[in-house]
Amino acid sequence: MTAPVKKNDRVTVYIEDLTHEGLGVGKVDGYPLFIHGALPQETAEVHVLKTLKSYGFAKIVELKEPSPDRVEAPCMYFGKCGGCQLQHLSYEGQLHWKENMVRNVMKRIGKIEAPVRPIKGMEHPWNYRNKSQIPFAMGESGPIAGFYKSRTHDIVDMERCLIQMSEADIIMANLKKELEKIGIEPYNETTHQGMLRHVIVRTGRATGEVMVVLVTKKRKFPQKDAAVEVIRKLIPHVTSIVQNVNSEKTNVILGKETMTLWGKETIEDTIGDIRFEISARSFYQVNPVQTEVLYNQALEYAGLTGEETVIDAYCGIGTISLFLAKKAKQVMGVEIVEEAIEDAKRNAELNGFTNTYFEAGPAEEVIPRWYKEGKRADVLVVDPPRKGCDQALLNTIIEFKPKRVVYVSCNPSTLARDLRILEDGGYKTMEITPVDMFPQTTHVECVVLMSRVEK
Numbered sequence: 001m002t003a004p005v006k007k008n009d010r011v012t013v014y015i016e017d018l019t020h021e022g023l024g025v026g027k028v029d030g031y032p033l034f035i036h037g038a039l040p041q042e043t044a045e046v047h048v049l050k051t052l053k054s055y056g057f058a059k060i061v062e063l064k065e066p067s068p069d070r071v072e073a074p075c076m077y078f079g080k081c082g083g084c085q086l087q088h089l090s091y092e093g094q095l096h097w098k099e100n101m102v103r104n105v106m107k108r109i110g111k112i113e114a115p116v117r118p119i120k121g122m123e124h125p126w127n128y129r130n131k132s133q134i135p136f137a138m139g140e141s142g143p144i145a146g147f148y149k150s151r152t153h154d155i156v157d158m159e160r161c162l163i164q165m166s167e168a169d170i171i172m173a174n175l176k177k178e179l180e181k182i183g184i185e186p187y188n189e190t191t192h193q194g195m196l197r198h199v200i201v202r203t204g205r206a207t208g209e210v211m212v213v214l215v216t217k218k219r220k221f222p223q224k225d226a227a228v229e230v231i232r233k234l235i236p237h238v239t240s241i242v243q244n245v246n247s248e249k250t251n252v253i254l255g256k257e258t259m260t261l262w263g264k265e266t267i268e269d270t271i272g273d274i275r276f277e278i279s280a281r282s283f284y285q286v287n288p289v290q291t292e293v294l295y296n297q298a299l300e301y302a303g304l305t306g307e308e309t310v311i312d313a314y315c316g317i318g319t320i321s322l323f324l325a326k327k328a329k330q331v332m333g334v335e336i337v338e339e340a341i342e343d344a345k346r347n348a349e350l351n352g353f354t355n356t357y358f359e360a361g362p363a364e365e366v367i368p369r370w371y372k373e374g375k376r377a378d379v380l381v382v383d384p385p386r387k388g389c390d391q392a393l394l395n396t397i398i399e400f401k402p403k404r405v406v407y408v409s410c411n412p413s414t415l416a417r418d419l420r421i422l423e424d425g426g427y428k429t430m431e432i433t434p435v436d437m438f439p440q441t442t443h444v445e446c447v448v449l450m451s452r453v454e455k
Ligand code: SAH
Pocket: 283, 284, 285, 313, 314, 315, 316, 317, 318, 319, 320, 334, 335, 336, 337, 340, 361, 362, 363, 364, 383, 384, 385
């Protein structure tokens, strides 16, 4: 197809959709233009920035007909910072778009016909993030800290973020001002020089405990006492300050080695009536209010009576496992990060569970081995990372024949792909519930119930 428009053309388009990155989609004779800041149902005059073979990019020159759901983005960094994509869309509008997006992706990618239930949104969709990973660098007039611009490693120097909890704001706004005084140089990605790469702030919403992780290039960190003193002054209620060493030239934030500099090694939080201890390197859901909603939905779909053996694949620190262990005969969890499995075992003990078993390793290797050893499960829960389940694991689920599969997913596309494979292997998708874990962004979480139809 040759593009019906060229660079610097001006055209008026109607916006039909939003991409996963939050760009408006308008078509000229069927040729899609991706438009920054445009929303569905809007008509805009746009300036074409770039044309490729099958699509192009444009920016708004004049908004002729705004969407009824358009709002003023409350954050001053919106549009620059890559963290949020949807602040210019009302929260109702965001929920509506996410629910429909899930519905469309299920049909288009997975040919899944199951009903998509109304999305579960938040009452106050702000200040929800309990964990922020803040990159530091040297700016033109001193150290800077904030979040990256979309698709770059350019830091937007920020003082606050409206979706994170207040402790992360304190670090973001103030720590950079103290670095020169105590002689800590921010890391430079290009030259691989400097010391401080990222600071991670994690808050236990229910307990008020706070962990600050300083990710340093070197193990030897002569300014550590001064750093501890500054952080304790900035956040008097901090409970844990740890150093993580990452000497690699990499985009991965955390390195393998973690040392406690001050206070406790872990922080504690509670979800529902279960307590969790969380280490610096362990995964823990970032929206604690919605985590409870998500886990309760998973628990409902698991349909437990007390007689079932349950497998929790990709179990992290055992959060879903313990939620299910309240109602199951036995729960077996598997997770690739060893520290997370240590946390899971400690968490089971902390809460007095004796019906859980945890093992570290890749789910796609451990579960097939369990199967060979003769273990069986009535219900299998999976909660994989964005890339979805490994094919080997899906094959094992089909052989294992649990009565129900509960699939928790943060990526509708890989979810739809995996549901199709399981449907072809003898399962039926019963229903899908989207949960808004990430307000103001285009991300959406889903919980799915599948039942075995073939014996
Ligand atoms: N269910 C947990 C964690 C979900 S996040 C919770 O709700 O908190 C996904 C988890 O999968 C992460 O903890 C990650 O470390 C783990 N993981 C990634 N690849 C894996 C694999 N191949 N096998 C097992 N676990 C894996």
